[in-house]
Amino acid sequence: MRSITVDLGERSYPILIGSGLLQGIGERCREAGLPQRSPLLVVSDSEVAPRYLSVVEASLRGQGYTVVSHVIPSGEASKSLAVYEEVITTAIQAGLDRSSAVLALGGGVVGDLAGYVAATYMRGIGFVQIPTTILAHDSSVGGKVAVNHPLAKNMIGAFYQPSMVLYDLDTLRTLPPREVSSGLAEVVKHGLILDKEFAYWCREHASELLALDAEALGYALERGCAIKARVVGTDERENGLRAILNLGHTIGHAIEAVGGYGVFLHGEAIAIGMAGSALLAAKLGRDREIYEDTVSMLSALSLPVRLPAEYSEDALMEAMMHDKKFKEGKMTFIVPDSIGAVSIINDIQQSDVREVIAQLKKEGSPW
Ligand SMILES: NC(=O)c1ccc[n+]([C@@H]2O[C@H](COP(=O)([O-])OP(=O)(O)OC[C@H]3O[C@@H](n4cnc5c(N)ncnc54)[C@H](O)[C@@H]3O)[C@@H](O)[C@H]2O)c1
Numbered sequence: 001m002r003s004i005t006v007d008l009g010e011r012s013y014p015i016l017i018g019s020g021l022l023q024g025i026g027e028r029c030r031e032a033g034l035p036q037r038s039p040l041l042v043v044s045d046s047e048v049a050p051r052y053l054s055v056v057e058a059s060l061r062g063q064g065y066t067v068v069s070h071v072i073p074s075g076e077a078s079k080s081l082a083v084y085e086e087v088i089t090t091a092i093q094a095g096l097d098r099s100s101a102v103l104a105l106g107g108g109v110v111g112d113l114a115g116y117v118a119a120t121y122m123r124g125i126g127f128v129q130i131p132t133t134i135l136a137h138d139s140s141v142g143g144k145v146a147v148n149h150p151l152a153k154n155m156i157g158a159f160y161q162p163s164m165v166l167y168d169l170d171t172l173r174t175l176p177p178r179e180v181s182s183g184l185a186e187v188v189k190h191g192l193i194l195d196k197e198f199a200y201w202c203r204e205h206a207s208e209l210l211a212l213d214a215e216a217l218g219y220a221l222e223r224g225c226a227i228k229a230r231v232v233g234t235d236e237r238e239n240g241l242r243a244i245l246n247l248g249h250t251i252g253h254a255i256e257a258v259g260g261y262g263v264f265l266h267g268e269a270i271a272i273g274m275a276g277s278a279l280l281a282a283k284l285g286r287d288r289e290i291y292e293d294t295v296s297m298l299s300a301l302s303l304p305v306r307l308p309a310e311y312s313e314d315a316l317m318e319a320m321m322h323d324k325k326f327k328e329g330k331m332t333f334i335v336p337d338s339i340g341a342v343s344i345i346n347d348i349q350q351s352d353v354r355e356v357i358a359q360l361k362k363e364g365s366p367w
């Protein structure tokens with residue numbers, strides 16, 4: 001088993017990565033000091049629950065816990081205030097108290113929603129993350145929890161750290177292939193922002209990662225989580241450094257908003273966004289090789305790096321204006337300086353971004 005600590009003083013917590021962890025969750029909760037007299041709430045979704053919920057429930061009950069589960073429909077639409085209220089209702093009806101905990105068994109949608117329930121129920125109770133997607137190596141670490149407002153994603157939320165992250169690699173075997181690639185986009189992103197060797201390692205081991213080879217995947221998720229943990233440990237509330245985690249996300253979020261959520265998966269959209277950031281870097285005088293290498297890494301992981309022609313520059317620019325990273329006519333972008341190093345640049349010209357979008361739509365070489 002691999003273990004990483006997110007270092008946040010008194011609120012530090014472990015990330016455990018390995019096989020067969022679901023079966024031992026009850027014991028881990030006991031070791032972590034969750035009292036058996038207080039009921040536990042497991043939140044999961046309609047894809048994950050039929051596969052893994054009964055194992056988790058049995059493990060918890062085996063250690064003497066009272067367990068109640070709430071299964072939400074799979075998909076981003078469940079990250080809503082309406083579903084949030086339903087989960088809170090379950091928590092009240094089950095008699096959760098101040099010593100209870102919410103366990104999030106699922107991908108980023110379940111983690112974000114269940115985390116917001118944990119953060120707000122009785123002003124905050126225990127919270128355990130049990131991620132079941134590759135993307136959730138990112139979302140389950142760092143304590144950002146939220147639900148969506150119809151007008152904006154993640155608009156209602158909190159910083160609320162879990163007390164542990166239990167990452168059972170066996171659950172990843174049932175992920176659809178597109179979800180595998182999408183999650184790997186955030187993995188390679190962690191290399192692109194802070195760890196050159198790891199970024200190239202991902203390209204070299206792409207076929208093993210896509211095949212979910214246990215050794216390669218375990219290593220990649222450990223590195224990805226460790227990089228995220230380091231950034232969060234330095235800047236928990238995104239006053240500075242944490243913004244580098246947004247590499248590719250300004251363009252990526254615009255693609256998701258314009259295309260409609262679900263056309264491109266999140267990781268696919270940010271892969272195109274990361275290719276765009278590398279083009280922007282070239283415009284600012286950085287080496288073109290950054291773009292070539294970024295694209296070869298993403299392509300090796302079966303991720304898109306081109307924007308379909310039907311995405312208009314106007315619509316994407318408009319979507320970016322609504323993004324919170326837009327201030328006084330200038331845009332903030334995370335721009336690579338080289339593979340494994342980025343800068344936060346606050347005065348990116350809109351015209352440069354527009355040109356990058358046009359380049360992303362070009363067939364063949366963008367130059
Ligand atoms: N909090 C953060 O810091 C942070 C960071 C990145 C993303 N996010 C959020 O994460 C969400 C995306 O997360 P995601 O990609 O994990 O999406 P998701 O939770 O919707 O999971 C993707 C799909 O895979 C299914 N699934 C999950 N685990 C499975 C398994 N083991 N086997 C088979 N199917 C499985 C789900 O039901 C869903 O259909 C977004 O809402 C995004 O905003 C949050």
Ligand SMILES: [Zn+2]
Nearest residue numbers: 186249266270
């Ligand atoms: Zn992301």
